[in-house]
Amino acid sequence: xxxIIEARRLKKQYASFAAxxxxxxxxxxxxxxxxxxxxxxxxxxxxxxxxGLEQPSGGQVLFQGGDITQLPAARRNMxxxxxxxxxxxxxxxWHNVAFGLRLRINRGRVGAEEIKQRVGRYLETxxxxxxxxxxxxxxxxxxxxxxxxxxxxxxxPPVVLFDEPLGSLDASMxxxxxxxxxxxxxxxxxxxxxxTHDQEEAMGLSDRVAVLQDGELLQLASPEEIxxxxxxxxxxxxxGTANVLTGAVQVSEAGTAVQLPGGxxxxxxxxxxxxxxxxxxxxxxxxxxxxxxxASAAVEGALSARVAERxxxxxxxxxxxxxxxxxPRLTALDSAGGGGRxxxxxxxxxxxxxxxxxxxxRPDADAL
Amino acid sequence: MNTSVHTAGRDRRQLLIWLVPxxxxxxxxxxxxxxxxxxxxxxxxxxxxxxxxxxLANLIRVFSAEPYLSVLLKSxxxxxxxxxxxxLVGYPVAFCLAFHTRTARAKFLIYxxxxxxxxxxxxxxxxAWKTILGTNGLLNALLLKLHxxxxxxxxxxxxxxxxxxxxxxxxxxxxxLSIYAQLERIPTSIVEAAGNLGATTFETLTRIIIPLxxxxxxxGAIITFSLATGDFIAPxxxxxxxxxxxxxxxxxxxxxxxxxxMAASIGIVVIGVGTALISVAQYLEHRSQARF
Numbered sequence: 045x046x047x048i049i050e051a052r053r054l055k056k057q058y059a060s061f062a063a064x065x066x067x068x069x070x071x072x073x074x075x076x077x078x079x080x081x082x083x084x085x086x087x088x089x090x091x092x093x094x095x096g097l098e099q100p101s102g103g104q105v106l107f108q109g110g111d112i113t114q115l116p117a118a119r120r121n122m123x124x125x126x127x128x129x130x131x132x133x134x135x136x137x138w139h140n141v142a143f144g145l146r147l148r149i150n151r152g153r154v155g156a157e158e159i160k161q162r163v164g165r166y167l168e169t170x171x172x173x174x175x176x177x178x179x180x181x182x183x184x185x186x187x188x189x190x191x192x193x194x195x196x197x198x199x200x201p202p203v204v205l206f207d208e209p210l211g212s213l214d215a216s217m218x219x220x221x222x223x224x225x226x227x228x229x230x231x232x233x234x235x236x237x238x239x240t241h242d243q244e245e246a247m248g249l250s251d252r253v254a255v256l257q258d259g260e261l262l263q264l265a266s267p268e269e270i271x272x273x274x275x276x277x278x279x280x281x282x283x284g285t286a287n288v289l290t291g292a293v294q295v296s297e298a299g300t301a302v303q304l305p306g307g308x309x310x311x312x313x314x315x316x317x318x319x320x321x322x323x324x325x326x327x328x329x330x331x332x333x334x335x336x337x338x339a340s341a342a343v344e345g346a347l348s349a350r351v352a353e354r355x356x357x358x359x360x361x362x363x364x365x366x367x368x369x370x371x372p373r374l375t376a377l378d379s380a381g382g383g384g385r386x387x388x389x390x391x392x393x394x395x396x397x398x399x400x401x402x403x404x405x406r407p408d409a410d411a412l
Numbered sequence: 413m414n415t416s417v418h419t420a421g422r423d424r425r426q427l428l429i430w431l432v433p434x435x436x437x438x439x440x441x442x443x444x445x446x447x448x449x450x451x452x453x454x455x456x457x458x459x460x461x462x463x464x465x466x467x468l469a470n471l472i473r474v475f476s477a478e479p480y481l482s483v484l485l486k487s488x489x490x491x492x493x494x495x496x497x498x499x500l501v502g503y504p505v506a507f508c509l510a511f512h513t514r515t516a517r518a519k520f521l522i523y524x525x526x527x528x529x530x531x532x533x534x535x536x537x538x539x540a541w542k543t544i545l546g547t548n549g550l551l552n553a554l555l556l557k558l559h560x561x562x563x564x565x566x567x568x569x570x571x572x573x574x575x576x577x578x579x580x581x582x583x584x585x586x587x588x589l590s591i592y593a594q595l596e597r598i599p600t601s602i603v604e605a606a607g608n609l610g611a612t613t614f615e616t617l618t619r620i621i622i623p624l625x626x627x628x629x630x631x632g633a634i635i636t637f638s639l640a641t642g643d644f645i646a647p648x649x650x651x652x653x654x655x656x657x658x659x660x661x662x663x664x665x666x667x668x669x670x671x672x673x674m675a676a677s678i679g680i681v682v683i684g685v686g687t688a689l690i691s692v693a694q695y696l697e698h699r700s701q702a703r704f
Contacts, residue, residue: 117608132606143619
């Protein structure tokens with residue numbers, strides 16, 4: 045798929061604060077790309093620079109290969125869905141949606157009859173035909189959100205930008221809108237660039253996720269890859285519930301393992317290239333990939349632990365496990381179907397398949 | 413339960429104690445004067461002294477005898493022109509203050525510049541216009557120096573134009589502040605959204621910003637209209653004989669002719685007309701009020 049938008053070494057400097065530092069990435073045509081990060085990570089600033097609402101301090105924004113860094117927002121071929129929806133309070137739903145089509149920029153291109161048709165069609169798409177004559181203040185949060193969506197889509201832009209569009213909706217409405225967005229993206233085949241701080245939302249909706257922190261790109265990959273192979277500790281911690289452990293490598297006849305503080309050993313898969321004995325490495329194990337077993341079970345490579353905390357989450361039980369006095373604490377998500385087997389204080393065993401132990405970072409890799 | 417009822421009762425009594433001073437103020441300085449005004453308007457004068465009565469003759473005279481009605485209409489016209497002028501001058505200032513002043517310090521500075529003239533006495537400011545617009549005034553001197561005119565213009569001062577100009581100058585801050593208060597409430601994202609959809613600055617202004625600021629414009633217009641219509645200093649200083657306004661007539665009736673019933677009747681009519689106009693404007697303001 046051809047690249048539609050490219051950010052080249054984008055920078056945004058506010059007085060003494062660098063919001064975005066040297067950010068480069070490209071977005072493919074028809075792709076659903078999320079910019080994921082905590083508040084202050086620069087994700088919204090990046091989106092606003094793409095939209096032309098913020099002038100970059102350095103770098104370029106390219107649209108289909110052409111430099112649009114200096115192009116005013118009104119002349120860029122992209123529409124934005126704002127976090128607060130930004131509906132025009134003085135206009136009805138119909139006129140809000142028709143706003144873009146009735147501007148001078150579209151005069152002569154879109155006739156009155158076509159405006160009527162298109163507004164009608166998009167109001168139908170977002171299921172608001174019955175509310176066309178209402179003012180935004182008469183609508184619920186979810187309905188306003190859908191007006192904002194229709195308003196952005198009706199002008200048929202190749203790129204649609206979303207700035208935390210579901211942030212102000214309640215949980216159930218948010219889930220419904222996520223499915224709606226996914227459907228719209230599939231049906232309309234437009235490029236969606238989506239800013240969110242909700243990793244679950246980003247993972248569920250996107251073709252690719254760009255994880256941002258402190259104005260820098262940590263990783264840009266498919267949700268599956270980011271989940272399974274986080275590039276570094278920050279990404280690992282940001283996505284899902286991860287156990288990030290540091291220890292020294294030990295090589296023996298039984299294979300390669302990582303010795304954690306307190307003495308517990310975690311086996312690594314096969315022989316890992318480029319790793320020397322005694323080298324300090326960081327590994328990541330997903331909480332849902334840890335198995336919690338009774339202390340009596342005989343499982344090779346299992347670690348003994350004690351249950352420090354137990355949280356019932358409905359479909360899962362979350363255990364906080366202590367690996368001995370000096371050992372690290374692990375988080376395990378056990379499926380509740382197995383029965384609420386363990387209580388706080390119980391001695392248990394915990395183990396992970398070596399294929400689920402991921403080496404990340406490799407801080408000393410260069411030294412080899 | 414009993415105690416809570418008891419406490420509620422005591423709370424209410426305490427609230428009443430707090431309400432007594434403002435209530436007294438309201439009665440003594442608002443209700444009583446209105447009643448007196450009404451009482452005087454129904455009386456008559458004989459040999460320059462007030463005679464109580466129950467006659468509507470004075471009220472009828474406001475509409476039938478010259479010059480009352482025509483002066484009243486002229487005052488309303490000057491008030492309306494002042495409101496219009498103050499809005500036209502004040503809107504751009506309020507707009508800049510709301511959308512194009514980035515730092516809080518710059519905002520404060522402009523805000524201060526708008527308000528500071530009010531630290532100076534009104535009389536001084538009105539007098540200043542006399543020295544600007546007069547035959548030997550600043551403006552004429554400048555125009556003569558630039559050889560744009562050969563002899564001083566006399567049509568600058570002592571007419572309706574100079575009255576409206578002075579009143580616009582004096583009352584514009586009210587328009588600015590009330591329009592600014594409304595513009596400030598417009599979220600930046602709404603302006604950005606219009607631009608993002610392809611609107612030019614002019615389209616954003618006419619289709620979004622101006623409609624949304626209408627309540628502030630109307631509120632400012634009501635204030636400036638009311639203040640200007642009832643003004644008596646500007647017409648006295650820069651108005652000349654032809655630009656006499658209704659307040660000047662009332663002052664003459666009170667202080668020179670000692671015709672208090674006539675003066676009170678004019679007051680009643682002004683209050684009535686003013687209340688009606690403000691009600692209409694308020695109705696429009698309420699209708700144009702959009703919630704953000």
